[in-house]
Amino acid sequence: MILAVVCVFTFVAALLATGLLRRYAIARSLMDIPNSRSSHSVPTPRGGGVAIVFCFLTVLFMLFQMGYVGWTLFCALLGSGSGIALLGFLDDHGHIAARWRLLGHFIAAGWVLFYLDGLPPVLMLGVTYDLKWFGYLIGAFYLVWMLNLYNFMDGIDGLASAEAISVCLGAALIYIVLGYIDHSAVLLVMASAVGGFLWWNFPPAKIFMGDAGSGFLGIVLACFSLQAGWLSATLVWSWLILLGVFIVDATWTLLCRLLRGEALYEAHRSHAYQVASRRYGRHLPVTLGVLLINLFWLTPWALVAATGYVDGVLALLLAYSPLLGLAIFFNAGKQENQT
Structure with missing residues (x-):
């Protein structure tokens, strides 16, 4: 009952905070102006993602005091999440060079790995591998990639929000089934915070998330996935599967663009979800489609x-196969005039 009240409070707080941020953004002319690489047509x-950051981190203190979140996860989320949100906020208000953003991303990844004690042992085909120091390297690149791909995938109305909500609810369900009921609390709170923002971001969006929100969600969800591996080795694969739509689309698109020698940070509209939204002429069918795939x-x-x-590896391959098929079907990663 207490947790339900906390979730409702978080949802309402995020909803109200997003409304206030929308007024602030309009007053300060913080507008996303459409250009040739945008998936939008209206300024x-x-x-608005700052509302998610503020409400989630505020309630995180409450969850820590109530015993739902341990010290290590609390520190990992608070330090990395607030740092990435601040970096994104500054970038939203004035451009920060890519190299400095990337440095900040790796510092945040190092913070997470320090408090979570590195990458958990990896279970593959029935064999458990403890990667030791090499796990820190893999973990750092994984965290930075998840952070950036979430930014890349935040390009149409409601998509990044729907992804975060459905992934967190799916993971919470799995935790409850496995008996990790207390660990599901922080996921439900995250879903509630994003839900309050989605009220304003649902197609057609009245406010966008911005780098502060998308980067925050990317690092926090990646942090959740690593912490899950310390609960059970099978849960890492569960998280990778739950995040499959974003991982497959972003990774496949990146590989295609790399093979053509394009700059990674160059703006483009070649992700599968972007191509799909242009084909259907609206954002709503794509956002709802991703939600249904996740659920x-x-x-x-x-x-x-x-x-x-x-087995986790087999389940991931089976789950990802049709996602890769969809990416290829929508010509993800190809130049726009080829889609």
């Missing part, structure tokens, strides 16, 4: 991987 206020395709696969009924 829209940006920076009815990826969550069941993540559950069977978590319970051990199917």
Whole structure:
């Protein structure tokens, strides 16, 4: 009952805070102006993701005091999340060079790995591997990639919000099934905070998330996934499956662009979700489609991987196969005139 009250409070607080931020953005002319690389046609206020950051981190203190969040996860989330949000906020208000942003990203990743004691042991095909110091290196690149891909995938109305909510709810369900009920609390609070923002961001969006919000969600969800591995080795695969839509689309698009020698930070509209939104002429069908994929395709696969009924590697391959097919179908990664 107390947790339910906390979630409702978080949702309402995020909803109200986003409304206030929208007024602030309009007053300060913090607008996202459409250009040839945009997926929007109307100038829209940006920076609403700060509401998610503020409300989640505020309630995180409450969860820590109530015993739902341990000291290590609390420190990992607070330090990395606030740091990345601040970096994104500054970038939203004035451009920061890519090299300095990347440095900040690796510092945040190092912070997470320090408090979570590195990458958890990896279970592959029935064999557990402790990667020791090499795990820190892999973990750092994983965290930075998740942070950036979430930014890349925040390009149409409601998509990044719907992804975060459905992934957190799916993971919470899996935790409850496995008996990690207390650990599901922080996921439910995150879903509530994003839900309050989604009220304003649902197609057609009245405010955009901005780098502060998308980067924050990327690092926090990646942090959740690593911490899950210390609870159970199977849960890492569950998280990778739950995040499959974003991982497959962003990674496949990146690889295609790399093969053509394009600059990674060059603006483009070649992600599968962007191509799909242009084909359908609206953002709503794509956002709802991703939501349905997460709930009815990826969550069941993540559950069977978590319970051990199917090996995590096999479950991931089976779950990702149609996602890769969709990316290829929508010509993800190709130049716009080829899509």
